[in-house]
Amino acid sequence: MTLLPAPPVGGHDLPLASALPLAGDLALHGDRTALVTAEGTLSYRELSERVAETALRLGPRRRLVLLPGANTVGALVVHLAALAAGHPVLLVPGDHPEAVAALTSAYDPDVVIHPEPGDEWRIEERRAASAHTLHPDLALLLSTSGSTGSPKLVRLSYENLQANAESIATYLDIRDTDRAATTLPMHYCYGLSVIHSHLLRGAGVVLTGLSVADACFWDLFRSAGGTALAGVPYTFDLLDRVGFADMELPRLRYVTQAGGRLAPERVAHYATLGRRRGWDLFVMYGQTEATARMAYLPPSLAAEHPTAIGVPVPGGSFRLEPVEETSGGVGELVYTGPNVMLGYARTPDDLALGRTTDALRTGDLARRTEDGLYEIVGRRSRFLKILGLRVDPQQIEALLARHGLDVLCSGDDEHITLAVVRTPGWDERRIRRRVADAFGLPARAVRVHLLSELPRLATGKPDYRAVRALSRPSDPSEQPPIADDGDQGDLRALYARILDRTDVTPDSTFVSLGGDSLSYVEMSLHLERRLGMLPPHWHTTPLRELERRATTPRARGRWRRSVETSVLLRAVAIVCVVGSHVRLFDIRGGAHLLLAVAGFNFARFLLSSPDRRERTRRSARSIARIAVPTMAWTAFALLISDDYDLSNVLLLHNALWPEVMGTGIHLWFVEALVYILLAMTALLAVPAVHRLDRRFPYGLPVVLAGLGMLTRYELVGLPDRAQITDAVTVFWLFALGWAAARSRTVPHRLLVTAAALTAVPGFFPDEPRRELFVMLGFCLLVWFPTLPSVHRVNQVAGLLAGSSLAIYLTHWQVFPLVDDVSEPLALAVSLLFGIGYATCVDRLVRRVSALREGAARQAPRLRLKVRRSVDVS
Structure with missing residues (x-):
């Protein structure tokens, strides 16, 4: 991280005695690892030095510092530096420029930190001394309204932050050997508390902005020796989708959950899973107004008491205050403790205020069980009074949830507004009638909106403001971020069609859905047409983010027209292969370059899943997509020419007769690629090798490339390479492409480049x-x-790259038909015919898949008919 300097200022008015100890005492942990990122590690001593240097650059006069939060080293260093030196921090969502602009305008900060390309941060010093009166206890300002930029902020003190971190570290028993991943945004109080509590104990923080749905997250988590995960309810949905239950995470010690109610059956499930896999589940309860945490459920009680929030955190206490129209010991939950906020701020003048809040009225209705555990039974502030009837939206959500519906409920004094995920068998009328009958409401007072997904904040928590806005579409300030239909639904339909999947969700990525190099090109072309241009790393970007970026003018403006190098190389290579065979020009080596690209894409797509079985399934599908069209075309060619024999149809020619140089050797490249993919799939299906790949994602292909070099230089006593199958002699090219895709640093890239530049010369004598x-x-x-x-150019390159296999297969039989007429014509016809064959194969595959899905849907009905006929007989 490079922090661009600001000019020093004179004077000194920082209240050093009130600065935050957990930020100022980092050096006490010495050379222990503080931060782990994809780029490397940072010790506590190094982190302390950076924090001290940044504190000097922020200046000695106490000023309000606005910091866009991000899970990066640079943002964290600025945050800790300001807190250690006594500058109050206004921490805003770094990924929402609108919120940054709104809060900058509302609070007129003295210093604004601007992220620059890379992990650089520029200090904009707007004035030498603060324009505001800042209370000595004021340390941090956080929003409670997600990314909306609302001027209502929570004022937190140094004592709040320190006490909350110590409390969490105590009940989680955080040790200096722990390493917690940043699965939540830094600007969110839950995510920030994970960082603070672990730094307090000298533990490591795995600092990343990756989603748990991204395979790269798990690569980093394993390599860092991750011991702790934190999640909101939505995070657990993602964990289910990526096969978390079957992951090998040998150092995982505990999982924490907060940020909203997790369904009791899900709590019991994860508590049981944790017992079986050797880690603890901590269900927690908190609010930003309590800095983060107010209660936790001891792991030993989670499976038996999944509805409880547990007991107060160390240093805190609860009481239940009576509420009208409640009974059975139910009251509003009120919390007191050293982590309760100073109060709210709505204008800059409020920054001068001291403590205005001694106890936190949570707005939640709760009861205390006979076991001494607290349970939330409703939300006081969400009660609605419609036509004189008092309605609890949480009860409506619970009612519909029992019918298998995902729903959020909000409203006003006139209407109940329901956002419901589309579910077969349920339409607006049926849902409206069910709610109206259950709660004695007129049907006209219930408004149902069927959506493809529920509105959520960036933290994953429900966005009730967006639900309310569904019934007020005329108010532009209240528009929900997710519409019933539109581009995002179109993108999901596009992914479902091209990848032949029915389980596409807003958090799906091209890679998580099993996309491979064959579908990658087609998808990229369609996305570029839909979005205007492609963002970097689109294949690992969730659909939700693609849609958000596509509708953000500033984001769209940052995207420039570009083409994936792997796509362009495939297109150029296949043109060179065909053109050289037609003798229009002589640029050879295309097939060998395609092998390196194949290894590159093997790592990017087929190895993207952290689940071993899913990897094997993806690889098998990819091999079938290569082998089946090849065998079909070769069988056809066998009928119309004497180029091939049965060994070619079975993809065995190169293995049986590698030294034969007749027309049967035409398909050596396809056979070699299939053999290599089969061998690597089988190798990585071995649990021990799978674990090696997850632990050493770059090291394994480098080692395999080294083994491949033994045959490249004929060092293992094998026959001359002309006497053995090409899959053995060219494997090193595939492995180097694999290693290239896994290269994350300059030394990594230098090593694979040096290996290629050393091994290629001499491999083609006199060429x-x-x-x-x-x-x-x-x-x-x-x-x-x-x-x-x-x-x-992108369109042409994508079309050629996506059809490269089909072009390679068919051109041997196509170009001889016209090369006597014109060599350029032979090239053009070969390319066009291959594109046509690829299109036909793709349509046939989709048709077969549709028939298979139809048969699967009919199977239960047929079984039911059979069962009924048996019952009748």
């Missing part, structure tokens, strides 16, 4: 142009993920 072509293509693949382009 320096061929060697140069392969080396140049490989260097582009390693060092330039994308290249500047225009939309038309």
Whole structure:
């Protein structure tokens, strides 16, 4: 992290005695690892030095510092530096420029921190001394309204932050050997408390902005020795989707949940899973107004008491205050403790206030069980009074949840507004009638909106403001972020169609849905047409984020026209292969370059899942997508020509007769690729090798490339390479492409580049142009993920790359028909015919999949008919 300097200012008025100890005492933990990122590690001593340096740059005069939060080293260093030196921090959502602008305008901060490209941060010093009167206890300002930029903020003191971190560290028993991942945003009080409580104890923080739905997150978590995960209810939905229950996480010690109510059956499920896998589940309860946490449920009680929030955190206490129209010991839950906020701020003048709140009225209705545990039974502030009837929205949500519906309920004095995820068998009328009958409401007072997903804040918590806005579409300030239909639904339909999946969700990514190199090109073309241009790393970006970026003008403006280097190389390579065979020009080496690209895409797509069985299934599907069209075309060619025999149809020719150089050797590339993919799939299906790959994602392919070099240089006593199958002699190219995709640092890329530049020369004797072509293509693949382009070039490159296998298969039989007429015509016809064959294969696959799905839907009905007929007989 580089922090761009600001000029020093004179004077000194910082209240050093009130600065935050957990931020100021970092050096006490010495050389222990403080932060782990994808780029490396940072010790506490190094972190302390950066914090001290940044504190000097912030200046000695106490000023209000606005910081856009981000899960990066740079943002965290600025945050800790300001707190250690006594500057109050206004922590805002860094991924929502509108909120940043709104709060900058509302609070006129003295210092604004601006993120720059990379992990650099620029200090904008707006004035030498503060324009505000800042209370000595004021340490941090947090929003309770997500990314809306609302001027209502929570005022937290240094004591609040320190006491809350110590309380959490105590009941979680955080140790200096723990390493917790930042699964939540830093600007969210829950995410921030994870960081503070672990830094307090000298534990490590795995600092990342990756989602738990991203395979790269789990790569980092495992390599860092992660011991702790934190999540809101939505996080647990994602964990289910990525196969968390079957993951090998040997160092995981505890999982925490807060940020909303997790369904009791889900609490019991995860508590039982934790017992079986050796980790604890801590269900927690809190609010920003309590800095973060007010209660926790001891793990030993979670399975038996999944409805409880537990007991107060150390240093805190609860009481129940009577509420009208409640009974059975139910009252409003009131919390007191050293972590209760100073109060709210609505204008800059409120920054001068001291404590205005001694006890926190949570707004939740609760009761205390005979076991001494607290349970939340409703929300006082969410009660609605419609036509004189008092209605609890949480009870409506619970009613519909029992019918299998995902729903959020809000409203006003006139209407109940329901946001409901579309579910077969339930339409607006049926839902409206069910609610109206159950609660004695007129049907006209219940408004139902069927959505493809529920509105949520960036933290994953329900967005009730967006639910209310569904019934007020004329108010532009209250528009919900998710519409019933529209581009996002279109994108989901696009993913479902191209990837042949029925389980596409807003958090799905191309990779998580099993996308491979064959579908990658088609998807990228469609997305570029829909979105205008592609953002970086779109294949690992959730659909929700693609849609958000697509509708943000500033974000769209940052995207420039570019083409994926791997896509361009596939297109260029196949044109060179066909053109050289037609003898229009002589640029050879395309097939060998395609092998390196195949290894590159193997790592990006087929190895993206952290689940071993899912990897195997993806690889098997990809192999089938290569082998079946090849065998079909070869069988057809066998009928119309004498180019091939049965060994070609069965993809065995190169293995049986590698030295035969007749027309049967035409398909060596496809056979070699299939053999390599089969071997790697089988190898990675071995649990021990799978674990090695997850632990050493770069090291494993490097080692395999080294083994491949033994055959490249004929060092293992094998026959001359002309006497053995090409899959053995060219495997090192595939492995180097695999290692290139896993290269995360400059030394990684330098190593694979050096290996390629060493191994390629001499592999093609007396063909320096061929060697140069392969080396140049490989260097582009390693060092330039994308290249500047225009939309038309992207379309052509994508079409050729997506059809490259079909072009390679068919051109041997196509170009001889017209090459006597014109060599350029032979090239054009070969390319067009291959594209046509690829299109036909794709449509046939989709048709078969549709028939299979139809049969699967009919199967239960057929079984029911059979059962009924048996019953009748």
